[in-house]
């Protein structure tokens with residue numbers, strides 16, 4: 001959906017309410033008392049559903065990301081549009097200005113709630129087939145005084161370690177007989193250390209057991225063959241381009257540009273949320289205007 005469609009579909013609060021009501025009815029309304037989806041009646045003046053069995057009331061926002069928020073649905077929907085309309089991301093100041101929010105903090109919390117929805121949506125998917133794996137070292141925001149005391153360089157306390165995996169299928173180009181690699185879905189998670197334990201945990205949670213995983217020859221990957229069907233170690237260094245790990249390295253470089261370019265420095269506490277937004281958009285890079293439609297569906301999905 002583009003901005004013109006948005007204006008005609010969602011001109012006011014009522015249109016957003018009608019959309020949310022229709023979507024929730026289609027999905028089935030879960031009663032917390034009966035602990036299942038039951039038939040509900042809609043009370044249009046007070047705007048709530050009532051369970052036909054136990055008469056428990058459920059508000060329109062209940063169970064969705066918008067629950068406990070004082071912001072109007074119209075503001076939320078406009079935030080979904082703004083966050084999905086930009087490929088690279090939007091700064092919090094910009095969102096605050098565009099939505100006319102009085103407080104920076106309100107915009108900040110709103111954006112992080114939407115990022116959490118994006119992360120949750122992607123968490124349900126396991127990477128499969130041929131998968132590239134490596135780690136990214138991302139600079140984090142730290143207090144200037146403390147920064148001087150910390151070491152520089154790869155793996156220092158100034159950085160956050162991010163596990164990065166990408167589905168990557170080799171394709172043979174008939175004319176040149178060269179193979180190129182086509183990328184599918186990506187996953188990125190902050191991990192505590194770049195050691196075997198942390199890497200294994202990431203692989204178990206994010207990569208299907210029947211996959212073929214490509215990594216460099218780092219010692220942290222010695223036990224990966226137990227977790228996946230085949231583990232292929234390829235020779236790689238930062239200075240030489242490596243075809244087998246091309247997509248993870250491209251994604252790492254774009255992630256760093258994204259985080260530095262739009263958000264400058266990000267604190268460790270929120271870095272996973274920014275990464276979730278980056279990966280959500282990366283995984284839906286061919287969606288175009290449909291990104292808004294997908295995001296709104298993910299966001300109004302109840303957490304039952």
Ligand SMILES: [Zn+2]
Pocket residue numbers: 031032033034035038051052053054055056
């Ligand atoms: Zn009930």
